[in-house]
Structure formats: structure tokens, C-alpha cells
Amino acid sequence: MTVIIDYGVGNLFSLISSFEAIGAEVTVSASPDMIRKADRLILPGVGAFRDAREKLMLSGLDKTIIEEVGKGKPLLGICLGMQMLFDKSYEYGEYEGLGLLRGEVRPIAEVIDPALKIPHIGWNALHFTRPSPLFRYLNEGDYVYFVHSYYACGCEDSLIATADYSHPLTAAVSHGSVYGCQFHPEKSGEVGLKILRAFLEIDPVKDTERSTVC
Amino acid sequence: MITKRIIPCLDVKNGRVVKGTNFKGLSDVEDPVTLASHYSLCGADELVFYDITASSEGRALFTDILTKTAKKVFIPLTVGGGINTLEDFDRVLKCGADKVSVNSGAIRNPALIGEAAKRYGDQCVVLSVDIKRVDGRFTVFSKGGRENTHLDAIDWIRHGVDSGAGEIVVNSIDTDGVKRGFDLEMLKAVGDAVNVPVIASGGAGSIEDFITLFKTLPTVDAGLAASIFHFGEVSIASLKEALYRAGIPTRLTSSERT
Numbered sequence: 001m002t003v004i005i006d007y008g009v010g011n012l013f014s015l016i017s018s019f020e021a022i023g024a025e026v027t028v029s030a031s032p033d034m035i036r037k038a039d040r041l042i043l044p045g046v047g048a049f050r051d052a053r054e055k056l057m058l059s060g061l062d063k064t065i066i067e068e069v070g071k072g073k074p075l076l077g078i079c080l081g082m083q084m085l086f087d088k089s090y091e092y093g094e095y096e097g098l099g100l101l102r103g104e105v106r107p108i109a110e111v112i113d114p115a116l117k118i119p120h121i122g123w124n125a126l127h128f129t130r131p132s133p134l135f136r137y138l139n140e141g142d143y144v145y146f147v148h149s150y151y152a153c154g155c156e157d158s159l160i161a162t163a164d165y166s167h168p169l170t171a172a173v174s175h176g177s178v179y180g181c182q183f184h185p186e187k188s189g190e191v192g193l194k195i196l197r198a199f200l201e202i203d204p205v206k207d208t209e210r211s212t213v214c
Numbered sequence: 215m216i217t218k219r220i221i222p223c224l225d226v227k228n229g230r231v232v233k234g235t236n237f238k239g240l241s242d243v244e245d246p247v248t249l250a251s252h253y254s255l256c257g258a259d260e261l262v263f264y265d266i267t268a269s270s271e272g273r274a275l276f277t278d279i280l281t282k283t284a285k286k287v288f289i290p291l292t293v294g295g296g297i298n299t300l301e302d303f304d305r306v307l308k309c310g311a312d313k314v315s316v317n318s319g320a321i322r323n324p325a326l327i328g329e330a331a332k333r334y335g336d337q338c339v340v341l342s343v344d345i346k347r348v349d350g351r352f353t354v355f356s357k358g359g360r361e362n363t364h365l366d367a368i369d370w371i372r373h374g375v376d377s378g379a380g381e382i383v384v385n386s387i388d389t390d391g392v393k394r395g396f397d398l399e400m401l402k403a404v405g406d407a408v409n410v411p412v413i414a415s416g417g418a419g420s421i422e423d424f425i426t427l428f429k430t431l432p433t434v435d436a437g438l439a440a441s442i443f444h445f446g447e448v449s450i451a452s453l454k455e456a457l458y459r460a461g462i463p464t465r466l467t468s469s470e471r472t
Contacts, residue, residue, distance in 0.1 A: 011307055011308070013284060013308070013309070013310045014284065014288065014310060014312070017284060017285045017286075017288075017310065018288055020285070021285075021286070021288070046335065047335060117409055117410060117411060117435075118409075119336075119337055119380070120216070121216070121337060121380075121381075121411060122216040122217060122219060122259075122411070122435065123216065123217045123219070123259055123465040124215065124216050124217070125215075139468035141468065141471060142467075142468055143217065143465040143466075145289070145290060146216075147337045164215060165215070165216065186288060187288060187289060187290050187312065188288070188289075189254065189288055189289050190288075190467070192288055193288060
């Protein structure tokens with residue numbers, strides 16, 4: 001069973017529908033017990049980092065997530081959910097993340113051509129920097145849908161794909177059993193559904209060993 | 215690079231798509247779910263659902279079909295029509311909309327843009343503006359283009375973006391339905407004034423019109439049209455292939471790219 005962690009951030013409608021469309025059994029829950037029982041976890045998120053981080057902390061779910069991931073349970077963070085996997089974020093201040101991945105989240109304005117629009121919104125192509133079981137059904141250059149104004153950096157050890165916006169922005173990351181997408185697979189058409197399917201098929205033991213080796 | 219977006223707009227009345235009449239192979243062209251899936255499979259980058267019903271029964275049918283579509287179609291969905299309050303935002307977002315487009319509702323109550331942006335994020339709020347030249351000035355019209363608000367369009371759009379609108383849809387009343395191309399002069403004026411995505415609407419009659427739009431105006435991010443797609447005059451698949459061949463950044467599937 002896959003649990004979508006519901007901590008009151010953003011709209012989960014499309015995410016739930018996407019999993020239903022690929023025939024997956026998902027449960028939306030905010031209960032530590034359910035998170036412990038789950039085979040794999042989805043950490044969604046839309047909105048501001050501080051808000052989301054506070055909600056996760058107040059509910060105590062942050063500790064449960066860290067514990068479960070420590071046991072090798074696959075976790076997929078999406079958009080803000082991915083950003084929260086890192087050490088810290090500089091969105092309207094300086095806030096600590098879950099620290100599951102090395103790196104920090106900074107404004108894209110610091111690195112992109114000033115003539116480009118913010119947020120980075122729309123369809124952009126994925127460029128793989130390392131092979132990943134998440135991309136099992138994908139091709140280099142496949143398009144996914146982004147909406148974000150902050151990006152993860154200093155995460156070379158977990159980077160698996162970038163998207164070019166005058167700067168190679170972090171698009172997807174993976175380390176051990178932890179995976180993250182800056183884009184929205186639930187809004188990325190067929191390509192997005194293929195990513196979700198690949199995540200559900202990740203073998204916690206085999207795939208984690210493989211990704212730790214490279 | 216971010217691709218240019220092609221956006222078909224579906225007018226929905228009493229739960230049915232109005233004007234969708236010319237698709238071979240589709241069993242029910244008036245069914246929003248069928249038509250939305252069809253467009254999504256053909257490569258539409260986003261869909262706009264426009265609620266043109268006035269009655270509360272019609273509104274309930276609209277949210278019902280929106281829910282059904284959002285359960286089947288996994289590309290961004292924008293909803294417009296009859297958005298006047300934060301409750302309206304809430305109602306359509308809960309049914310699976312990703313963005314909400316405001317027009318007359320924001321003219322009546324300009325604070326709506328800021329309140330919605332604060333609650334749902336700038337990326338969720340689309341300001342749609344119907345513009346017509348009056349004495350050589352770009353002027354905002356409300357109520358589906360029937361009422362002159364005497365607002366200067368560029369001032370209104372700047373104000374909307376400052377308040378938190380994350381995207382602007384420019385509907386040129388002057389070129390709407392003429393099918394001789396988008397209103398490049400108007401779109402340039404808007405694109406030069408703001409730094410959020412600009413969506414062109416009104417005037418598309420052919421594939422060439424989209425190529426001209428994107429080649430002439432780099433500040434325009436998307437092209438929106440309704441009847442030319444619904445009547446099959448322009449197919450989305452051939453439009454996207456033509457854009458790609460013209461060197462315009464376009465989202466194609468991996469098999470189409472090779």
C-alpha cells in the first residue's frame with residue numbers, strides 16, 4: 001500500500017486520480033501508524049516552505065518519515081515535497097528541511113537569465129544526469145510540467161535529472177530509497193504517469209543498493 | 215527551454231461542450247470528458263474549461279463534469295466563467311482545477327485577485343481580460359465584451375499582476391472570430407508591460423497564425439483557441455508538428471521527436 005502523506009498542504013485531487021488511473025492502491029493519511037504500515041510514501045506539497053515545514057513538524061510526521069526512510073522505505077517527494085527533503089531552504093528566510101538529502105533550496109532568480117519569467121512554469125524537457133529506476137519508462141528529452149520559483153542546489157550527489165531554464169535546474173533527485181521530483185508527475189500527461197508507475201515498481205532492496213553503488 | 219503552450223478552450227453549458235461538432239471517430243463530441251481526453255492525447259498542453267451557464271443547476275453540472283475530466287486527464291486544467299468569490303475558487307479547485315481564471319468578477323471586486331493569490335498562490339490565479347480599441351486606446355470590457363469599463367487595459371493588467379495574478383489571458387475583441395491572426399500589436403503592448411506568462415486569444419484561423427505569433431512575439435507564452443480546434447480546421451497534432459518544424463520550442467512525445 002502506498003500512502004500519500006496528508007499534512008494539509010495543497011490539493012491532492014490530481015495526485016490521487018493519477019494513482020487511480022494506473023490502478024494503484026493509495027491511501028491518503030496523516031496518521032503515523034499508516035505511514036509505518038505503508039510500503040512506500042508520497043510527500044506532496046504546494047505553497048510556501050516555512051508553512052509546510054511547520055505543519056509537518058507540528059504533526060510530528062517529520063520524525064516518522066525520517067524513521068521509515070531510515071529503514072529503506074521508498075519515498076517520493078513532489079514539488080515542495082521534494083524541496084523539503086533537503087537540509088535547508090532560503091524561501092522568505094532560512095528554514096531547516098528534513099535533511100534526508102544533502103543540499104539547499106534557493107530562489108531561481110539567483111541563477112537564471114533576468115529576462116526570463118518567474119515562476120518557471122510550463123512544460124520543460126528532462127535531461128538525465130544519472131540512470132535511475134524512476135526513469136525506467138522514459139526517454140531523454142521527455143517533457144514534464146513545472147511550477148516553481150525556488151530550486152534545489154548543492155545536491156550533486158543525488159541529482160538524476162535537470163531541466164534547462166538558462167541554467168540546469170534540479171528536476172529530479174534520488175539517494176538510497178529517497179526520490180524527488182521538482183515537477184508535477186500528476187500534471188505531466190502520460191510521461192508523468194510512467195514516472196509514478198516506475199516509483200511503485202521500485203524494489204526497496206534491489207534498487208536502493210544499485211543507486212547507492214553509483 | 216520552456217515550450218510554447220497550445221491551449222484549446224471548451225465552453226461548457228449545462229454539462230455539455232458547446233460548439234464541438236466536427237470530430238470523426240469520437241462517439242460523443244459534446245461530452246467534455248471525451249473531448250478533453252481527445253485533446254490531451256493529441257498533445258494539447260493545457261485545457262481551459264469555460265462555464266457559460268448562469269443557473270445553479272448548470273453550475274452543479276459543471277463541477278460534476280470538471281471532476282470527471284480531472285480524474286481522467288492529467289494535464290493542467292484552468293477553469294473560468296462565473297468566478298466572483300473565493301468560494302468559487304474553492305469550489306473548482308476541489309474538483310481538480312489547477313488554475314482559476316477571473317475576468318468580470320475581478321473588475322467588480324479587484325481585491326479578489328490578491329485574496330486568491332494569497333490563499334492559493336500566484337500560479338493559481340489567471341487574469342483574463344477582454345480588450346477592445348476605443349479611440350485608439352486599449353480598453354477593458356466586461357460581461358463577455360458587452361460592457362465598456364473605461365479602464366485602460368495596460369494599467370488594469372499591471373495592477374492585476376502587482377496584486378498577484380500569475381498569468382494573463384489577452385482576448386482581443388477586435389480580432390476575435392475574424393480568423394486572420396492574433397492581435398500582435400495588443401499582445402506586444404501587454405507582453406512589454408508585465409513579466410508573467412501571457413496567453414494570446416482571439417483571431418487564430420490557421421497554423422501560420424500561431425507560427426507568426428510565436429516568431430514575432432517572444433514574450434507570448436501560449437496560444438488559446440476554441441472553434442478552429444473544435445471544428446477540426448486546425449488539428450492540434452499537426453499544429454504542434456508545424457511549430458516544431460518552424461523551430462519553436464514545442465512539446466512532442468519521444469516518438470514524434472525522432
